[in-house]
Amino acid sequence: MIQQIYPQIAHTYQYELNKDMHIAAAHFVPTESAGKCQQMHGHTYFVNVTVAGDDLDEAGFLVNFQVLKSLIHKRFDHTVMNDHTSLFNDSDPICFPTTEVVARVMWELVENHLQTLPNKPTCLQLFVRETPTSYVVYRPKRDRDGK
Incomplete structure (x- = not known):
C-alpha cells in the first residue's frame, strides 16, 4: 500500500488512530447534471477513518481496527453503492452516492457505532x-469548543 498523507484536524484528545481501507465498488449519480457519472461505473475507493478519544477500552484499544473494517469494508466492498437503499436514494441529492455523500454516510456509520x-471515542x-486525483474529507460541524 502506498503511504498516504492525510489532511490533519487539530484536537486535544490523547489518542488518535487511523484505519486505511480499499473498497472496490460501483455507483452512478442519478441526475443529468452528473454528466458521464450518470452511467454506472466503478472505483477502487481509498478510505481513511480518523478516530480519537481519551480513554481506552478493556482490551487497551480506542476502537478495534477490525470493527472499523467491518463497519465500512465488509458493508461496501464489491457492491453497487446505489443498492444500499437504506443509505442512498435516487430522489434526494443529499442522498445520491456522490463521493461527498459516501464520505458523510461512512462517517455516520462509524460515529453511530x-x-x-x-x-x-x-x-x-x-x-x-475516489480517483488518484480526487478525494473528499468529511468532518462533522463542531462548535467553537470542538464539540
Whole structure:
C-alpha cells in the first residue's frame, strides 16, 4: 500500500488512530447534471477513518481496527453503492452516492457505532479518495469548543 498523507484536524484528545481501507465498488449519480457519472461505473475507493478519544477500552484499544473494517469494508466492498437503499436514494441529492455523500454516510456509520462504546471515542474525519486525483474529507460541524 502506498503511504498516504492525510489532511490533519487539530484536537486535544490523547489518542488518535487511523484505519486505511480499499473498497472496490460501483455507483452512478442519478441526475443529468452528473454528466458521464450518470452511467454506472466503478472505483477502487481509498478510505481513511480518523478516530480519537481519551480513554481506552478493556482490551487497551480506542476502537478495534477490525470493527472499523467491518463497519465500512465488509458493508461496501464489491457492491453497487446505489443498492444500499437504506443509505442512498435516487430522489434526494443529499442522498445520491456522490463521493461527498459516501464520505458523510461512512462517517455516520462509524460515529453511530462509536457512541455505543463505553469509552466514547469519536470519528474526527472520514477521507474518501475516489480517483488518484480526487478525494473528499468529511468532518462533522463542531462548535467553537470542538464539540
